[in-house]
Amino acid sequence: MQTLPPHSRARDFQRRPKVGERLRRVLARDRYLSVLLVFVLTVAAVSLMNPAFLSGKNLVDLLVQAAPVMIIGCGMTFVVLTGEIDISVGSQYGLLAALIGITSSPGEMGWSTPAVVGVILLAGLGLGLINGLLVAVARVPSIIATLGMLTILRGITDQVMGGEWITDLPEGIRKLGTGTLGGVPVCLVVAGIVIVLTMVLARRTQLGLKLYAVGGNPDGAACARISPTRVRLFAFALTGLFTSVAALVAVPQQSVIESGIGAGMELVVVTAVLVGGTSIHGGRGGVIGTVIAALLLGSVRTILVFINLGEMGTYWERAIQGGFILAAVLADHVLSRTPASVEADEAPEAGGAT
Numbered sequence: 007m008q009t010l011p012p013h014s015r016a017r018d019f020q021r022r023p024k025v026g027e028r029l030r031r032v033l034a035r036d037r038y039l040s041v042l043l044v045f046v047l048t049v050a051a052v053s054l055m056n057p058a059f060l061s062g063k064n065l066v067d068l069l070v071q072a073a074p075v076m077i078i079g080c081g082m083t084f085v086v087l088t089g090e091i092d093i094s095v096g097s098q099y100g101l102l103a104a105l106i107g108i109t110s111s112p113g114e115m116g117w118s119t120p121a122v123v124g125v126i127l128l129a130g131l132g133l134g135l136i137n138g139l140l141v142a143v144a145r146v147p148s149i150i151a152t153l154g155m156l157t158i159l160r161g162i163t164d165q166v167m168g169g170e171w172i173t174d175l176p177e178g179i180r181k182l183g184t185g186t187l188g189g190v191p192v193c194l195v196v197a198g199i200v201i202v203l204t205m206v207l208a209r210r211t212q213l214g215l216k217l218y219a220v221g222g223n224p225d226g227a228a229c230a231r232i233s234p235t236r237v238r239l240f241a242f243a244l245t246g247l248f249t250s251v252a253a254l255v256a257v258p259q260q261s262v263i264e265s266g267i268g269a270g271m272e273l274v275v276v277t278a279v280l281v282g283g284t285s286i287h288g289g290r291g292g293v294i295g296t297v298i299a300a301l302l303l304g305s306v307r308t309i310l311v312f313i314n315l316g317e318m319g320t321y322w323e324r325a326i327q328g329g330f331i332l333a334a335v336l337a338d339h340v341l342s343r344t345p346a347s348v349e350a351d352e353a354p355e356a357g358g359a360t
Contacts, residue, residue: 037283037337038295045302048309056312064308066191070259072304073193074099074252075271079278079296080204081134081245086279087208088238089221089288090141090148093272095249097159098133100268102126102253104163107172107263110179119178126250133159134246138239156272167265175258183258193255200248204293217241222289277327278303280334303327 052059078095085092108114110122117125133155140151185192208214219227220237227234257263282299284291306323 038292038298040337041282041295041298041302045298045305048302048305052309052312059309059312066194068301068305068308069194070191071308072300073191073197074256075274075278075300075304076197076297077200077252077255078245078249078271078275079282079300080200080293081241081248082275082279083204083282083284083291083293083296084208084217084241085148085238085245086284086286087217087221087288087291088234088241089224090238090241091276091286092137092148092152092242092245093276094133094137094152094155094159095245095275096268096271096273097156097163098130098246098249098268099253099271100266101133101159101163101166102130102250103257103263103267104166104172105129106179106253106257107175108166110176111172111174112176113174114172116176119176119182122179123182123254126254127247130250130253131243131247134243134249135239137246138242141242142235142238160269163268164265169265171265172263173261175261175263180258180261182254183256183260193259196251196255200251201293201297208293213237213240218289220288221285273327273331274303277331277334281330286335299330303330 049059058064078099082092082095106122106126109117109125110119137148137152137155140146140155141148144151182192187195208217216227216232216237219230219232220234224234257267278300279291279296280286280299281302282291282295282297284295306326310322
């Protein structure tokens with residue numbers, strides 16, 4: 007066997023990326039791995055401090071608590087992939103929660119459960135379409151359009167609720183939040199279906215390819231005759247629909263609907279998407295990272311309880327969420343300069359089904 011001369015081996019060694027560079031490329035390509043590592047290490051550390059954290063009931067509670075963020079986050083991931091953002095989902099969630107209470111409560115409209123479900127799904131889809139029309143058709147910057155919608159919807163919700171709580175939800179609606187299917191909470195079953203559907207949509211269809219193209223290379227997308235207007239309209243409409251789905255399976259978990267429900271949810275959802283590795287500039291990211299980040303964020307409050315922070319836990323939770331956003335944006339800025347920054351495992355296959 008022929009042996010390379012020493013100077014050739016030296017040049018070959020120099021061409022090999024250093025360990026730090028290889029790690030940087032891996033994290034740039036698979037951003038969700040770093041989030042998964044942080045989540046695993048956090049769970050391990052808290053479990054050492056308090057073994058009860060790993061009890062089956064607590065783990066199920068963590069999943070249930072994170073379910074609405076995971077559901078809405080799947081839609082928000084598509085919005086951010088197109089280079090846009092929707093900060094009105096918390097107000098959408100609040101208004102939809104109020105509608106659930108008003109339409110289903112025997113003391114209000116008293117509609118049947120199927121009728122309530124149909125109306126809420128249509129309302130969520132409609133709210134998403136309004137956002138999509140403002141951004142994709144009227145060309146209003148998404149941060150401005152959805153900020154305006156956030157304020158409008160919150161005002162409508164306050165007016166509808168009148169500062170009161172709805173306390174007489176019927177049993178049919180309650181079962182959407184507290185019921186089980188095969189021993190699994192309904193909200194987890196629904197979240198699983200949404201996650202699988204969006205993963206397939208993003209990775210195996212031409213529509214998924216268009217989502218990445220519109221956010222990653224708008225000029226190339228235009229040359230390929232991809233309509234950014236239709237793609238963005240779809241992403242916003244889907245987010246509104248998923249927000250209504252999350253409201254239907256999460257709001258009835260409580261026996262009452264509070265007047266301020268949904269406030270601040272947009273921060274958690276956007277944080278989950280960005281921390282999960284979806285680039286704020288669009289074109290890179292995926293649903294897997296969002297789901298893992300939603301689990302991480304959803305566990306923060308419980309973790310603070312298990313480490314006995316008491317009333318200070320609420321303030322620390324907000325600080326931690328803000329820190330996660332800052333860390334995600336900085337990581338995106340640094341890793342975006344790496345040639346291997348396209349997340350191969352999350353990008354759709356070009357030959358996917360239509």
